[in-house]
Amino acid sequence: MLLSQDLPIILTLLSAAVTAILAGSLLLPRGQIMISEAASHAVLPGLIIGFALSGDHGWQVLLGAIVTIALFVGGVSWLRTRHRLGPGVEIAALFPVFFGLGILALSLTGLEKTGTIDVDHILFGSLELLFWFDAGTWSDLLRPATWASAPGPMMTALVGLALSLSLCVIAYPFLNRSLMDAHHAGLITPVAAAVARALETLIVALAAAACLRSAGVVVAIALFSGPVIAAWSLARTLWQVWLIAIGVALLAVVLTYGVSLATAAVLDVEPRISGVLALWLVVLAVFAPVLARLTGRNRPLP
């Protein structure tokens, strides 16, 4: 039970959370965290078209997600610099159009009727449906055949995490300076800025796709923002932000499991895991700055 049912849920949720933390840490210091909320909706047409072309949840779906998010983030940046519509107006204008296109694509391809892509799962996640039947004992995890039959959303989340982590580690010195030192951002060359923008787009796309396939669109914003907001007041470097945020996400997952089990035992009702997780992440984001002040840290809030 633990390995076949709980392990895939925990692994998927944690991988999606860490991928979202990496992306959130790039967006929050620039005051663009709401892009993550918008991007997790805007990614829909890319996923649908990728699935319609390939017929499975493979790399084409991920590629579709990356292309769509690149278009979305590029469009937001272009509108922000060229048109100056107002704070957040460009995000509010673009993401419903992308999401609407996704809904139209879902209808045009007829995928919703086949049940292969369910809007409910896209919106609210499908963590409760993850089962890893071949993982019966710990030794099974060492067999390649067990991993071959691993649930698709879990593998997407793990691959997304590996890619995001690799990109962030490679670009760490640049990211750390440009994000943690506001003056440095004004000194970087246009080429470096373009590379940073491409990197950010790729990492946001990976995180949006991972969240969409696991916890669902609606709680993606909590995964992107909660742990990073909590970590911000306690950390001084980007590494510390990541480590503390991962710790916060781990704590939130443990608390989520505890509350879910307790509620099921007391009320005989199982609350939706993604919902409980979102609430814990917000609670931790609110209380972390209080803890920071108590321990004498005075970093400004994000």
Added chain:
Amino acid sequence: MDYNTLIVLMGLLSTGSLLGGFGALVSLKGENLTADVAGHGVVSGVVVSKGLLAVLGAAWLAVPLLWVCGFASSALTLGFIFWARSRGYSAGAAQAMAIGLAYGLTLVLMSLVQGYGAFSTKGLTTLLLGDAATLSLGRILPAISMLLGAGLVFGVFWRGLMNWVLDPQSTQLQGQSSALALMWIVATVAVVLTCLPALGLTLLVGGLTLPALAVRPWVRGFPALVIGSAAVGGVFATLAGWLSAGIVPLPTGALVIVTLGAVWLLSMILARGVSAVRMRRAA
């Protein structure tokens, strides 16, 4: 045209106009994402109202409960944003936490309410994505009444509204800031609740934002922007609804927003073209 189609088109006309006109004010204040978050705050109230309805079993209470609970939950969500901002969080961080809170609360409450069999995720999907095809006269009456009321208020108080939207500091100096902020919250929640059945929550912010952006390059002055946005929102929402009803059988809410997006794109390209021609002539 049959009766049902007529009702759906009337619903879309009133919803599109209301969102377009109100959206012009929201866009000028730069509060589009806050309005989006307030809209998300409504959903947990809707879930609570369904639960209460299942417990009380009084069908006539459905609409009053929906409005009371929706108002309460949305106002609490907005209150959370203002509280977070007052504690020093940035606007983005406050909005992100509020939307996470609203979503989390909705999903948890929904699980609990589902225990009574009063609500399903399908019900919530309809809330999030809208279902214009199921509009009835009873469901569009609030939008029509609200549109008429808003038109009347705008006709009488447009100068005061313009001052408040474009120069908030002047209202602060007159000591009317808190009262107007409260009225703003009430109006935002009322518009969101009224327009939910047709467009759904996720697409609603598009209806608030896109008409004003499409109209902006072509008008001068505050009243022209608001009236023009209302007209564009109403006309193109109706057009998309008409297309969806017979010619292209696609989800109405999504088609409305994509149509408005196309109108915005076209308007932007035309405005650029006109501007380039004027520059050339001037040179």
